[in-house]
Amino acid sequence: MDLTTIVTQLGATIVEFQSLAAAAAYGVGLWYIAKAVNRGIKASSQPGGAETSGAAIFTTLLIGAVLLNLTNTMGDLWETMTGERGAGFGMVSYSGASAAGVFAPAINAIFTIVSTFGWWxxxxxxxxxxxxxEGHGSGGYEDYAWKGFIHAIGGAAMVNIGSTVDAFKETVGLTF
Known part of the structure; x- marks a missing residue:
């Protein structure tokens, strides 16, 4: 068994993890929403208790709703960056892979693997x-706002790896 066959089989197998990422995001989104509703109920039923701001509850609800709709969120991020709609599940079929000849299935499999990691x-x-x-890591190395932004944008670029590679090729002036 050669490396091309191994990569192609891995690419065909890893596709299921794209759906798993969407299902996990859905579950975590539901958890965040339930947690926010619970915090709101506790804050209104126990006056004088722990201070809970409406902004914290709203932010948790918003992030939960975005996670519930991860597939459209990734497509919307990509559309915001490039103006074209993207983000789909399944094997990636990159049009430029045909130039690789017999390695075209391996290129498509590698792009599928990258796309799967993009969802995560x-x-x-x-x-x-x-x-x-929630105020964790404000400033410095553990600035979760910037890290989250980079992960979300990078994930959208990885999900749409074919378009990302084409944009890079046009920017640098490569032809292959």
């Missing part, structure tokens, strides 16, 4: 926004 990075970035909204 986008998911991680959105959960980092929740940490940032």
């Amino acid at each position: 990075y986008g998911f991680k970035g959105l959960t980092m926004f929740k940490k940032a909204s």
